Amino acid sequence: MDIGIVFTALFVAFNCGILGVFLMLRKMAMVGDAISHSVLPGIVIAYLIAGTRASFPMLIGAAAMGLITTVLIEFLTKKARLQNDASIGISFTWLFAIGVILIAVFTKGGIDLDQECVLYGDIAYVNLDKIIVDGNLYLGPRAMWNQIPVFVLISVVILFGFRGWQITTFNPDYAASMGISVSRWHYLLMSMVSLVTVMAFEAVGAILVVGFMIIPPATAYLINSKLKMVIVLTLVFATLSVLLGYRLAIYFNGSIAGGMISVAGIIFFVIWCLQQMVKKLLVARSDENVGGWLVQENKIIR
């Protein structure tokens, strides 16, 4: 087992999963996908300004464009009164298209800026960029060391602001009636999503980012008990997907990212089937309980 690859994937999965829980509960699950596409013009502009293909200016450009994307989505939803999913669709396709045009315009002079290689890394290659100190002390892939501070940041922000995330996600109007700035919390979340997405897909590819942002939270949400438990379960399912997915990929000699997301999907369906079976058992055992009571009350209302 390649420790470097597995740990990089684990931290990407944790970062994406934790934020994904809140994105899903806010009905914005596809925002991560949107950001991973719409950052293209940001990367091109950063390249034009900095004049190099060094990854740091590109990261800045991409992260800034990620934030602009979320502002644009918010603007289209609030001011243009579009459905949230339509706003997401417009924002990222439009920005991606602008990025493609920008590349076409500026590669005429023979500049090598291909979106496949700029935008989407592959987790199998994270070991090509290692951090080595003193010439021989190998500390692991750079992508992993990029993800760890982000993980710490997210954990701290989510833990300390837990009540804020809870109330602004469940009932924004109610939070606003207490004087809590709902939009400030929204943009804090979006900045973190933007940061994680940009840093992760540069190293490991978009499918891993988008997949981990949605599937483990959705699986945890099926079991649906308490918000804290949903986050913990997300981490558990993410870990399982990474470990089993890596094994699967090695066994079939296939794509590592593909293996991990496939396993995540399989876990989702297994949990769903189990849940349906448990539900049937429970209903069969106690008919007069919750289900029966609800039906009774509906009759009273009508």
Added chain:
Amino acid sequence: MKERKVAVEAHNITVAYDRQPVLWEVDFEMNEGNIIGIIGPNGSGKTTLIKTLMGVITPDSGYVEVFGAEINRVRDQIAYVPQRESVDWDFPASVYDVVMMGRFRKNNLFHRSNTNDRKIVRESIEKVGMTPYINRQIGQLSGGQQQRVFLARSLAQEADIYFMDEPFVGVDAATESAILELMTTMKNLGKTLIIVHHDLQTVSEYFDEVLLLNTRVIDYGPVNSVLTDDNLKAAYGGQLNVLTKVGDLLKKREFPIREKEFKKRSKS
């Protein structure tokens, strides 16, 4: 007798969406210690009005004062019961979690709950009779029970003014009487209740004062002086099915037996 303070005042409030006015020059002063109904047809701006009073929506012109102060200085004195349909009840939270939100404040979001908070939360849940369901996920409750959870959450805020948006919609008879009982208790404690309501039949039973709204304020005052033929026609004019209801209501008044009943109810 103690002099009554003004609880909420609105002056020349105008709110517009896409240049379409939802509220137009709304101006009133509400005294504390009353149960006040805000009634009007669908789309007459009732929800927008209470959201504006609570500072959730910023008016395009005019201003609101609560207890004579700017809203941000008296946030802790107001509590809010939103419309039940306005949230996703599949959210992973238990009854206890939701009621605990009533103890959140702008400046304690980064703290944990203390013993006092937990005590108040349990008491609030007990007051609405939801203690047996305290750990149940909120999506597994009936409509009436969900409404009670929202009520308990507002009780946990320990406020002086309660804004409630359609608390009687889609609830069972037991919840309805529980809400009414709570309203009486809170009134006796000197609290002010401002309640958005749409059912004309029950207005005189529930409220001391009524604000009749249809983008503008049609009239505001004690129930009997507001619910006149002219006012109701001005508010509901053109809405046939509602007009028949208004007709029924007026008819009921003309019957002396009913009249007695009304008087009895409003006295008690």
